[in-house]
Amino acid sequence: MNRAARIGACGHGGQVVISPATVGLLEPKAFPLKELGAHRLKDLSAPVTLYQLGDAEFAPLKTLFRTNLPIPATPFLGREAELDDLAERASSPAVRLLTLVGPGGTGKTRFALQLAAELADAFPDGVRWVPLASLRDPSLVASAVAQVLEVEEGSGESLGNAISGALAAKRVLLLLDNCEHVLDAAAQIVSPLLRSCPEVLVLTTSREPLAVAGEHVYDVQPLLSRDAISLFDARARAAGAVLDSTASRSSIEKLCARLDNLPLAVELAAARAAQLPPAALLERLSSRVDLLKGPRDADERQRTL
Ligand SMILES: Nc1ncnc2c1ncn2[C@@H]1O[C@H](COP(=O)(O)OP(=O)(O)O)[C@@H](O)[C@H]1O
Ligand SMILES: [Mg+2]
Missing domain, CATH: 3.40.50.300 (P-loop containing nucleotide triphosphate hydrolases)
Structure with a gap:
């Protein structure tokens, strides 16, 4: 679900809830706005201040409250x-x-x-x-x-x-x-x-x-191939890799399949993609070089995978 849909879904019938970005697009003072305070949406991202059009009274928004769920550093994919x-x-x-x-x-x-x-x-x-x-x-x-x-x-x-x-x-x-x-x-x-x-x-x-x-x-099954590829893509780009040729597409697909589409393994491989193109990663993986060493802040389990 995208952000706009998440924001829409946390209101009640007849209530128009809008994001700060939308407020910024409105003509100042053209519409009466009520600030509803900071809310966490169900995508688990950091809190955002939400506004309501008009000043009617509604029940509290259906957002995350009374939770201590952590804010993940990366978006959730697939499933x-x-x-x-x-x-x-x-x-x-x-x-x-x-x-x-x-x-x-x-x-x-x-x-x-x-x-x-x-x-x-x-x-x-x-x-x-x-x-x-x-x-x-x-x-x-x-x-x-x-x-x-x-x-x-x-x-x-x-x-x-x-x-x-x-x-x-x-x-x-x-x-x-x-x-x-x-x-x-x-x-x-x-x-x-x-x-x-x-x-x-x-x-x-x-x-x-x-x-x-x-x-x-x-x-819990590993990711679908398509989602494992998106995960590799997102993490590799975040690590500074440039991935565009069709050759790297097919290597990424093979690489993910080789890693059984296991998210942790895909992430660890992607972290290396800035130094090594996907085809070389695939080759290294076949020769069992320590490709899957985790980042410094990973827990013990990840570092030893
Ligand atoms: N659906 C997903 N979307 C994005 N990242 C994911 C997804 N599933 C797993 N990951 C990432 O893969 C890594 C391993 O996932 P995790 O949930 O810790 O596995 P487990 O609890 O089974 O050991 C984590 O860094 C996690 O953020
Ligand atoms: Mg776990």
Whole structure:
């Protein structure tokens, strides 16, 4: 969905919501405008100030509020049909725990963040993202969750119980991201939550399922070839590569296929595209040179892919 459509979709029937860019195009004072404050749109970009034409009163805009979803540095590509499909599944009251599984670098985290943003309207008490990738000690999972939910340990009660107690009557979407290395600890938090918090939806990403009763598992596939090519293109251009000949088109397609259209691998290859044209990248890949070394700020998982 493009930006204008996102802005249009966050208003209510009869309400005209406009962006600062549109305000800039209007004749000064030609229309009565009401400032609606800064809002985050569901494309997860940085907040924008939105305006309304006229001064009628409407319910709050359907934008991201009460969420701590991060602002990704790059736009989300593809997966339209998968997003629709999963948003529908996740909206069923029968689904309380949805786990996105797949190998490292398939795009589980990105997909889960996007799905959580799409579902945000249905969770008036908030959407909370708990990143677990950097936790080394499983015993810290409960406190990571508690910290994000701003729950404090009561005297004589476990942190797990305090979390379940705090969410008991809340309509919250809890996203536990990168559970694979702390599966048991995550399951121990999630299980009681499902039992005592009927309105909470737990979304998790993991290389393996949590194996908790009631879990719905969704296997995240690599990108479609077309989207992997767009991803390579975008990242390669960002790295300063010039890609225009038809020869590089066909090499990019082969390169992505060779990388199984795995987003992380495609990104790492694209980061090299300013130094090496796609055909040379393809050749290097065949000779297994360390093409896929991650950027300096990548996490451990990426650096060792
Ligand atoms: N649909 C997508 N659009 C744009 N970038 C993506 C997409 N899916 C994955 N990526 C990028 O690929 C990399 C790996 O994705 P990530 O979600 O971290 O994988 P996983 O969680 O499965 O290990 C990240 O840098 C992410 O931003
Ligand atoms: Mg992840």
